[in-house]
Amino acid sequence: MNQILEKALEGEFKNELNFEIGDTIKVHYKIVESGKERVQVYEGVVISIANKGASKTFTVRRISYDIGVERIFPLHSPRIARLELVRKGSVRRAKLYYLREKTGKSGRIKERKGGQAMVAREKKRQDEAIAAKTAATKAAAAEPTQPA
Numbered sequence: 001m002n003q004i005l006e007k008a009l010e011g012e013f014k015n016e017l018n019f020e021i022g023d024t025i026k027v028h029y030k031i032v033e034s035g036k037e038r039v040q041v042y043e044g045v046v047i048s049i050a051n052k053g054a055s056k057t058f059t060v061r062r063i064s065y066d067i068g069v070e071r072i073f074p075l076h077s078p079r080i081a082r083l084e085l086v087r088k089g090s091v092r093r094a095k096l097y098y099l100r101e102k103t104g105k106s107g108r109i110k111e112r113k114g115g116q117a118m119v120a121r122e123k124k125r126q127d128e129a130i131a132a133k134t135a136a137t138k139a140a141a142a143e144p145t146q147p148a
Helices: 002-012 115-142
Strands: 024-033 036-050 057-064 067-074 080-087
Touching: 036 067, 080 115
Parallel strands: none
Antiparallel strands: 024 036, 024 080, 036 057, 057 067
16 A cells, blocks of 8 residues: 555655755745745754655754754745855754753764765755746746747
8 A cells, every 4th residue: 555655646746855954054944924934944954854755754954043843844845936045054963862861062963075065066056046036937927828
């Protein structure tokens, strides 16, 4: 049954996993307030990635006014407008739950060697994808429809 479900949902994935555990990312999340939709940015460290396939989720932790806040996002949610990589972290664990007890300098994660170059490549790739997407929508809108 699971194999049939995975095959059915295979082509519907919206976002791709362009980050790992320990990376700092910005999640551009769509929020609906009083009938209006806006994008809110949530920046933090990815402390875990769970599940697989369509139900894949990731947990992002940040410190807000001296209080640690964690938020779990479904990776393939239509509410996620964009995932932006800020910093590549160098960690040796699959789950970073130990960061919950750490504060200040001890709670920081070292940057991976060559991390800035990886971030720059990813940002360039994302910008190209966005430009191609907007060009395709403009071309589709400008194309006149012919009566049958």
